[in-house]
Amino acid sequence: MVWNWQQTDWPEFRYDSAALASLEETFLLRAGELFGAFHHVNPNDRDTLRIELISDEALKTSEIEGEILNRDSVQSSLRQQMGLDSETRRILPEERGIAEMMVTLYRTYGDSLTHYGLFSWHKMVMAGHRDIQIVGGYREHDDPMQVVSGPIGREKVHFEAPPSNQIRAEMDAFIEWFNGSAPDGKSPRPALLRSGIAHLYFESIHPFEDGNGRIGRALSEKALAQNLGQPTLIALAYTIERNRKTYYEILERSNKSNEITNWLVYFAETILEAQANTLTRIEFYIAKARLYDRLRGKxxxxxxxxxxxxxxxxxxxxxxxxxxxxxxxxxxxxxxxxxxxxxxxxxxxxxxxxxxxxxxxxxxxxxxxxxxxxxxxxx
Structure with a gap:
């Protein structure tokens, strides 16, 4: 099998821009609706809503990788890190770490991407994990980095990433592309196109021993936020988790060629669905607040x-x-x-x-x- 990174045109991805044109327009329209709906929330309740939306993403991006965290602990950690709570309840490192990464993403979405920033995210995502050699750095082991399934002796290789000795050069190129494709970069790209490429490009390199999926989804959200000029708060991981099998199947099909139109359309539609899910959740929260207001004291x-x-x-x-x-x-x-x-x-x-x-x-x-x-x- 020849993987996408082994082909002569890597990483010059090919795609049909016209296939995304109407989706890009819908994304911008819905983003305006989302921000408008958010501002209809009582100012005193906006912090609580932020915590709920961010914690859902933290929980779901971990659940996609098979890690089940405690909602109350994650929310408590988020409140502490956002200066909203001084409660000192016991919180596991994994829960504090993912909460810290999500808060960092929310606050620093506009910053340029750097190796140091990725290493910091990795330390947060891998907090409490003692089963990997390098935390806060790219992998260095000589063994192939593979995604496999099946019993021993009859494994199916779904993907093999570049060897460790190529990772630094690959990540130099990725970071240059990510920053160059930003709205103020040398070659700006539309939001959905940029977010979709960022996710597939990063996952194809698979630079860390573990945590690549969580960081890759965070990069997609960072790209969207930079293009919009503010945090998106969209339910991307929540939406992916609901159709996790489809996500992995399409991701696997897309690592064998650098013609990625199908991947980009799938990922763009997933983002639009995430926007719709977020709008539904905001409306649900508004209805909840109104119900409690009406029944206060009753x-x-x-x-x-x-x-x-x-x-x-x-x-x-x-x-x-x-x-x-x-x-x-x-x-x-x-x-x-x-x-x-x-x-x-x-x-x-x-x-x-x-x-x-x-x-x-x-x-x-x-x-x-x-x-x-x-x-x-x-x-």
Whole structure:
């Protein structure tokens, strides 16, 4: 197999710009809608919304790599690093590290890319990991850097990256391209084109022993933020994680040729879907704030606890809806009290009810938002 980096035209990627033209326009239009929606959030609630959006990305970019982190710990670390909380709860290094990287990305998106900056990100992403030789530096081992699957002796090689002795030169070229393609660079590129190339280019080099996926997605978000002139806060990792198999399949197909139009269309559509997901989440948060404002002083402690637990599930809500048994487990209430509490929440317009008897389920009211599906091409 001849990989993309082994071909004579590497890294001169070829693509059909016209295939992205309408997607670029949609991206800019939706970016305006997103920023507008964000500014409709009460100023006092914007920091909380930022924490929720950034923590979702931190959790999902780790989950894509099979690492499951604690939401409360990640959010606590984010609040500390953004100067919003002095709480000193115990936080694992992995959770503090990914939170620190996301805050650094948010605050320094406009800075030029450097080796030092990438090394710093790597130290954050690999905090708590003791199974790799080099943390905060490019790989140096002599063994091939491969992505493989299957049993020993019958492994399938999905990709092989350049050998370690080529990495510094490859990363010199990548950093020069990334900075040169920025809005103020020598050869500026449109947002979606630049973000898509950045991700594939970086992943093809695979410069670190581990953590390449998380850093590659962060680079894509950095590229978008630089083109927009402000942090995007879009749910990119959240969206990729929901279709992780497709993401890996297309990434694998795209490392065998330097004609990458299909990859760029896929990644651009993923970004648009991420924008739609983020807008939905912002609207959900606004609906949540309005509901709490309307019911301030009208809920008992059990109802507050149950609603908080339901909102914690996010836009998707409780799978299958909230049942009376769920409410009892959450609040410790008796069945008679549960019946009264739930009916009161329906009467107050906090919940809606469907079904009868043991099939009765409850759903958050006035928090459902429309999310149009994204038509995918070239997949």
């Amino acid at each position: 809920l008992n402690p059990r109802q507050k606890k149950a609603l908080a637990r339901m909102f914690r599930e996010g836009v998707e809500g409780f799978k299958g809806g909230l049942s009376a048994e769920n409410y009892i487990r959450i609040t410790g209430a008796s069945r008679a009290t549960t019946t009264r509490d739930l009916q009161d929440l329906v009467d107050k317009g906090a919940l809606t009810r469907t079904g009868e008897r043991r099939h009765t389920r409850y759903w958050l009211a006035n928090t459902q938002t429309d999310q149009s599906p994204i038509e995918r091409r070239g997949v």
